[in-house]
Amino acid sequence: MDAQKIKTTIFNVILLVIAFITVVPFLWMLVSSFAPNSEIVKIGGSFFPTPSTFDNYRNIQENFGFMRMFLNSLFVSLTVTALTIYSSALIGFVFAKFRFRGRGLLFGMVLSSLMLPWAVTIIPRYEMMVTFGWLDSYQALIVPSMVSGFGIFMFRQSISQISDEMLEAARVDGASDFFIFHRIILPMSRNTISSLAIFQFLWSWEDFLWPFLMINDESKQLISVGLRLFNGQYGTDYGGLFAATSVSIIPVIIVYLIFQKQFISGIASGSGK
Structure with missing residues (x-):
């Protein structure tokens, strides 16, 4: 076996070990979501609890209104992303x-926003929401997040690679800037769109x-906050928590699967450049 094959084998083994370390906790959580709490916290039992019940999945809806929080999160996340x-x-x-x-100067201000710790802006943003009367509303979750300095930077770099001659030719043919943006710029920015959509x-x-x-209104609460409900004063409902978490990661996986091809293509083309 030559040196190149040895290096490739070692590299693949390392990747398999990393994949195993990454996947096992999720697999354990998924299996545990079908097990009663007594089996999950059992000392001296098997590493993977014996799955035996669907009660955890029924209870998260009956006792915690899980589906309402799930749909709230889905609505807010999709709206903010779009x-x-x-x-x-x-x-x-x-730009x-x-x-x-x-x-x-304006673009420098956009870049400077990436250097600010997110915690610095919490108090000013909170005071703005109070002033607008947006507490307990979806506007408070959507409007402050609808503009992203990171996203602007990504698109500015991507669109800069598009030929000016192509846009000028479109203008000569009578295309407006509005038409150029929607019919030329956006279709040619699929990789950037996919990357930002995932993030x-x-x-x-x-x-x-x-x-x-x-x-504060429970009917509008999101799943990221709702998961804390499984941690009670006298104990934690591990089965319910694992069941809710298992369901909550499904949208993230679906979004990645939808955009993964363009996302990987964007990384490959960027590294090639």
Whole structure:
């Protein structure tokens, strides 16, 4: 066996070990979601509890209104993701293809927003929501997140690679900037759209602190906050928690599967450049 094959084998073994370490906790959680609490916390039992019941999945809906929180999170996350992609693409297009006074300063302000710790903005954002009267509303969760400095930067870099001659040819043919953005820029930015969709949906879906501060009405609460309900004063409902968590990761997996092809293509083309 030559040196290259040995290196490849070692590399594959390392990847398998990392994959095993990553997957086993999720597999344990999934199996445990079908087991009673007594089996999960049993000392001296098998590593994987013996699955024997669907009660955990029934209880999370009957006792905690899980589906309502799930749909609330799905609505907010999808809305935020769609608005963030559109606003980031539009602003990125302006920064990439239009020349105007102060463009560099404005883009520098966008980049500086990426350097601020998110915790620094919590108090000003909270005071703004109180002033607007948006507490206990979806506006408080959606509007502050609909513009992303990270997304603007991604689209600005991506759109800068599109040929100016192509856009000028479209303008000569009578195309407006609105038409160019929707019919040329967006279709040619599929990889960037896919990447930002994955990141933004994940960030919105797992956000805990901001929904915790904004929403007190249980009928509007999100699943990221609702999972804490399984931790009671006198104990934790591990079976219910594992069942709820197992269901809650499904949308994230689906979003990644939908956009993974373009996401991987974008990484490959970026590394090639």
